[in-house]
Structures are given as C-alpha cells and as structure tokens.
Amino acid sequence: MLGFNLKQLTGVGIFLFMIFIGVPFAIGVTGRWDFYFTLTSVALLAIASAGVWLTFYIGRINIGQGAFALIGAYVSAILVVKVGWSFWISLPAAGLFAAVVAILIGLPILRLRGVYFAMITLVLTQVVTLTALALPITNGARGISNIPLPSGISLFGIPILPDFVAMESTKLAFYYTACIIMLLTYAALYRLVNSRLGHLCRSMQQNEELASSIGVNISYIRIVIFAISSFFGGLGGAMFGSIAQSVYPSSFQVADSVNFMLNCFLGGLGYVFGPMLGTLVLYFGWDLLFEFGKYQMLIYSTILIIIIRFLPNGLLSIRFSKGGDK
Amino acid sequence: MSPLLQVKNVTKKYGGLTANNAISFDVAENEILSVIGPNGAGKSTLFKMIASFTPTTSGEVIYRGERISNLKPHIVARKGVVRTFQETTIFKSMTVHESVVVAQHLRAKASLAGYFWGSKTAKEDVAAFGKYADELLEFLGMWDIRNEQASNLPQGSLRALGIAIGLATDPKVLLLDEPFAGMNHDETMNMVDLVRSVRDERDVTVMLVEHDMPAVMNISDRIVVLNFGEKIAEGTPSEIQNNEKVIEAYLGSVDDEIGM
Numbered sequence: 386m387l388g389f390n391l392k393q394l395t396g397v398g399i400f401l402f403m404i405f406i407g408v409p410f411a412i413g414v415t416g417r418w419d420f421y422f423t424l425t426s427v428a429l430l431a432i433a434s435a436g437v438w439l440t441f442y443i444g445r446i447n448i449g450q451g452a453f454a455l456i457g458a459y460v461s462a463i464l465v466v467k468v469g470w471s472f473w474i475s476l477p478a479a480g481l482f483a484a485v486v487a488i489l490i491g492l493p494i495l496r497l498r499g500v501y502f503a504m505i506t507l508v509l510t511q512v513v514t515l516t517a518l519a520l521p522i523t524n525g526a527r528g529i530s531n532i533p534l535p536s537g538i539s540l541f542g543i544p545i546l547p548d549f550v551a552m553e554s555t556k557l558a559f560y561y562t563a564c565i566i567m568l569l570t571y572a573a574l575y576r577l578v579n580s581r582l583g584h585l586c587r588s589m590q591q592n593e594e595l596a597s598s599i600g601v602n603i604s605y606i607r608i609v610i611f612a613i614s615s616f617f618g619g620l621g622g623a624m625f626g627s628i629a630q631s632v633y634p635s636s637f638q639v640a641d642s643v644n645f646m647l648n649c650f651l652g653g654l655g656y657v658f659g660p661m662l663g664t665l666v667l668y669f670g671w672d673l674l675f676e677f678g679k680y681q682m683l684i685y686s687t688i689l690i691i692i693i694r695f696l697p698n699g700l701l702s703i704r705f706s707k708g709g710d711k
Numbered sequence: 712m713s714p715l716l717q718v719k720n721v722t723k724k725y726g727g728l729t730a731n732n733a734i735s736f737d738v739a740e741n742e743i744l745s746v747i748g749p750n751g752a753g754k755s756t757l758f759k760m761i762a763s764f765t766p767t768t769s770g771e772v773i774y775r776g777e778r779i780s781n782l783k784p785h786i787v788a789r790k791g792v793v794r795t796f797q798e799t800t801i802f803k804s805m806t807v808h809e810s811v812v813v814a815q816h817l818r819a820k821a822s823l824a825g826y827f828w829g830s831k832t833a834k835e836d837v838a839a840f841g842k843y844a845d846e847l848l849e850f851l852g853m854w855d856i857r858n859e860q861a862s863n864l865p866q867g868s869l870r871a872l873g874i875a876i877g878l879a880t881d882p883k884v885l886l887l888d889e890p891f892a893g894m895n896h897d898e899t900m901n902m903v904d905l906v907r908s909v910r911d912e913r914d915v916t917v918m919l920v921e922h923d924m925p926a927v928m929n930i931s932d933r934i935v936v937l938n939f940g941e942k943i944a945e946g947t948p949s950e951i952q953n954n955e956k957v958i959e960a961y962l963g964s965v966d967d968e969i970g971m
C-alpha cells in the first residue's frame with residue numbers, strides 16, 4: 386500500500402529489525418538500561434518534529450510545536466487523572482484537541498508568511514505555558530503529577546493494548562509503544578506527502594499565487610496541514626507526559642520548539658524521514674557533548690552551524706541525490 | 712445568445728490612483744479577445760479582477776450569468792476562468808510533466824483521503840492525469856522538455872509552461888497576460904498558432920494582454936484598448952488600427968509601437 390520498491394522495503398526491514406530487536410538486544414548485552422529512556426524520548430520528539438516538517442512542506446516555518454506538545458500532555462493528563470479515561474483513549478483525544486486549537490489559531494495567523502508567521506509561532510509556546518499557569522484545571526505551577534501508568538484495554542476479553550502496570554519492564558513497553566506510534570506517524574507522513582495532498586502542498590510551497598490560479602484552496606489546505614502537524618505535536622506531548630507521569634507548565638519550552646525546528650533542518654527538509662534522523666542526531670549529539678561541561682553549548686552550536694553551512698539540504702542529502710527519496 | 716463573460720462598469724482604485732475606470736465590454740464564447748494599451752494602462756489589473764485575484768472597487772464581472780468578481784481565485788478557477796501571470800510564475804522545483812499533472816487536480820474524482828489510502832478511483836485519476844499531461848505536452852510541442860526541471864528552462868519555454876499549467880486545469884476561459892513576452896519572432900508565431908488551436912480544438916475562450924502588435928492583430932477576433940485606466944476603443948483589428956484615439960494614445964507614448 387505504501388508503494389515502496391524493493392530497495393526501500395529492504396531498508397525499512399532493516400530499520401524495523403534494528404529498533405525492535407537490535408536495540409533491545411544491544412541494551413540487554415551492555416546493560417545500559419538508561420538508553421531506553423533516551424531512545425523513547427527520541428521517538429516521541431521525532432513524532433512532534435514530523436509535524437513541524439509538515440508545516441515546512443507548505444512553506445511555513447513553525448517554531449511553535451512545543452505549544453501543541455504541551456497542550457497534548459495536559460489534555461491527556463487531565464483526561465486520565467481528573468476524568469478517569471484510559472490513557473489509550475486520551476492519546477488520540479489529546480492529538481485531536483491540539484488539532485482543534487491549531488485550527489482556531491491557524492485561521493488568523495496562517496495568512497502570514499516567512500518571518501511573520503515564524504515570529505507568531507515563537508510566542509505560542511509561551512502563551513500556552515502562561516495559560517497552564519493561570520487555569521485552575523491545569524493546577525498552575527504545581528502541574529499534574531502522579532499520572533498513573535497506562536492501563537490495558539481489552540475488547541471481548543482479548544487484550545488489545547497492554548496494561549503497563551502489570552508489565553515487568555515499563556521501560557521496554559514505553560519504548561515499543563513510542564516506536565510503534567512513531568512508525569505509524571512517519572508511514573502516514575510518507576503516504577500523505579506522496580499522495581495528492583502532498584502534491585498540492587508542494588505546489589503551494591513553491592508558488593501560492595500559481596497554486597490558487599489552478600484552483601487550489603490554499604487557505605483550506607494550510608489549515609488542514611497545520612491541524613495534522615499539531616495533531617502530531619499533541620500525540621508526542623501526551624506520550625511524554627505519560628512516561629514522565631507528570632506535566633508542568635515548563636514541560637515544553639520555547640527551546641523545545643526551536644529544537645523541533647532544528648531537527649527538521651538538520652535531517653533535511655526535502656526528506657520525509659529527515660526529522661527522525663535529525664532528532665536522533667541532535668538529541669544524542671547534545672548528550673555526547675555533556676562531558677565538555679560549560680563548553681557543551683559552544684561546541685554544539687558550532688557543529689550545528691557547520692552542518693547547516695555545508696549541508697544546507699540536511700544530513701540525508703549525503704545519501705540521496707537532490708530531489709531523490711521523498 | 713448572451714455573452715459568455717461580461718465586464719460591467721469595473722473600477723479599481725489603488726489609493727488615489729484609478730487603475731481601471733468604469734470598464735465595460737462583453738466576451739463571446741470561443742473568441743480570442745485582446746486587451747492592449749501602453750504600460751500602466753491597467754490591463755493586468757483588469758485580468759486580476761476578472762480572475763478574482765484582487766477585488767473590484769466597484770462594478771462586477773459576470774460569467775454565464777453569475778458574478779465571479781470579488782470571490783476567491785480558486786473558486787473562479789473551479790468555475791473555469793483561469794489566468795496566467797505576466798511575471799514568470801512556475802513551480803520551480805517541479806518538472807514540466809509534474810507541473811502539468813498537479814495542475815489537473817480539479818479533475819480529480821477521488822477525495823484527498825482516497826488518495827491517502829490509495830483507493831481505486833485515486834489510482835485511476837493518477838493514471839488519467841499522467842496520460843493527459845503527455846497528451847497536452849505533445850500538443851503544445853513541449854514533449855522534449857517534459858522531464859526538465861522548471862527552473863532550468865529558458866524564458867520562451869517558461870511562458871509555454873505557464874500556458875500549459877493554465878490549460879491543464881481544463882479552463883473555459885483562459886486569461887493570458889503577455890504570453891509572447893521574451894519570445895523571438897518565430898517562437899511568437901508558433902505560439903500564436905498554438906493559442907488559436909487551443910481555441911479551435913479545445914473550445915477555450917481566450918483573452919490576452921500583449922504588447923506585440925503584429926501578433927495581436929494576427930490572432931485577435933476583437934480588441935479592447937485601455938489607456939490610463941479608461942477604455943478608449945473596442946473593435947476588430949482593422950477598426951482598431953484605424954482608430955484615431957488609439958493611434959494618438961500610442962503615438963503619445965512611443966512612436967511606432969503599434970507597428971502597422
């Protein structure tokens with residue numbers, strides 16, 4: 386259904402083997418159980434980054450994904466803790482809520498282009514943080530802590546989704562769940578980009594006036610894309626809250642929003658799987674430079690600047706010729 | 712028979728400047744009508760209002776008995792009134808073929824979700840778009856450059872690509888803003904024939920703005936002349952060539968520009 390050729394299928398196969406068997410095996414052998422948390426975070430951040438990448442695809446620089454991740458985290462936490470919903474139902478609900486908020490915010494701001502749109506999205510994260518501090522339902526600065534682990538769901542007595550409380554290793558369970566959601570996200574993204582909606586996005590990215598002259602309803606598509614983008618943000622954020630078992634107004638900050646954007650730049654805006662690679666490299670890169678202490682930020686930024694200077698089309702442009710794998 | 716498209720008392724003001732002042736004329740089905748006039752006369756502005764790229768200050772444009780001015784461009788395009796651009800306006804990083812495929816999206820039978828899931832209708836659409844793109848590019852003599860990236864094309868082919876994109880939408884009325892600009896004599900004559908066959912074989916009504924007078928006189932059934940936002944004449948090419956006001960307007964700007 387995804388329309389892969391043989392070479393791509395092999396690649397996907399190797400990738401699946403790596404994340405589902407290779408990584409757990411390597412962690413088992415080396416005993417670095419902390420890597421589960423790191424890799425789970427990468428997977429979840431990559432989901433949110435996928436959304437940012439999608440807004441790039443209609444020619445908009447989105448530095449506000451942290452806002453939607455935060456919204457998703459709160460919605461899920463409130464539904465689980467205060468309403469008593471199962472986490473598994475709160476997860477899509479969190480995504481949908483973020484998407485609805487995106488539609489309301491997007492209607493006025495998506496007309497803006499370039500730097501103007503970017504600047505507005507930059508303040509969104511702060512706005513949501515302040516809202517979370519002010520609203521009674523979000524518990525202000527104390528946030529929502531002690532979120533229970535996801536409980537199972539069964540249909541006619543057959544377990545559909547696992548009960549994390551009963552699991553021996555919640556770390557592994559979260560890792561698998563995050564990976565599966567990430568894979569679904571990227572499969573959807575790949576499919577979207579290669580279907581008609583993706584082609585219309587490309588036409589808008591390249592020339593909005595010409596796109597509307599051939600009958601593309603550009604304001605509608607912008608809204609749809611921004612909603613999907615924020616849905617991914619809400620999804621990633623909700624999962625994050627569930628793993629951390631808590632949400633605070635500072636769980637996602639402006640710096641996180643900037644990072645989501647950098648992940649896309651680094652991986653490559655021309656490649657669907659760019660943000661996934663970008664997230665992995667950025668997250669691990671930062672961790673690896675930890676031993677440089679106070680120079681961590683300096684070295685990190687220098688490397689970033691060098692990469693963006695010499696690989697303007699992102700890391701994946703090394704492997705594929707320009708305009709290649711989409 | 713009532714006209715296909717009517718421009719009724721259309722006025723456009725940009726602040727203190729009146730770019731179009733109470734312009735009225737009719738366009739008959741299947742004719743080629745040119746709008747000419749010196750630089751800044753308001754020709755492009757008129758086209759933008761017809762295609763709803765900019766609202767009128769007053770007056771309206773009627774197409775098949777329906778007002779199409781002051782709507783959205785994509786709505787007017789869906790009704791079959793499509794414009795091309797005076798400035799080079801293309802999808803830079805698409806190939807010629809891809810551009811023509813994407814421009815056919817209004818003909819899609821499957822929904823966006825259908826495309827996402829890869830429904831049967833969507834697959835049929837995709838095949839049909841590819842086939843029609845081949846056909847259209849063949850027809851326009853662009854077959855050899857079908858796989859070129861748009862940004863690598865020379866000026867002459869860019870104009871042709873703009874027209875191909877417009878045609879791919881399957882328009883009823885095509886508004887061409889300076890389609891021959893940047894073309895040499897042979898290319899222009901070639902394009903004149905092409906525009907005529909678009910009208911003859913595809914039942915497209917064509918309106919065009921052009922400065923190349925020999926081409927305009929050759930191709931047009933009728934001509935509307937604008938000067939400083941006013942309509943100063945309307946008629947067949949020979950009527951226009953002998954119209955005092957027109958000659959004056961052109962002599963007043965650049966000698967011999969009308970090239971008779």
Ligand SMILES: Nc1ncnc2c1ncn2[C@@H]1O[C@H](COP(=O)(O)OP(=O)(O)OP(=O)(O)O)[C@@H](O)[C@H]1O
Nearest residue numbers: 725728730748749750751752753754755756757797
């Ligand atoms: N967006 C705008 N804002 C302000 N003035 C404008 C705008 N667009 C056009 N004008 C003015 O309106 C007048 C008519 O412009 P228009 O582009 O329609 O002329 P034109 O006949 O197409 O000229 P040309 O042959 O040079 O293309 C000009 O004086 C122009 O400066």
Ligand SMILES: [Mg+2]
Nearest residue numbers: 754755756797
């Ligand atoms: Mg003009």
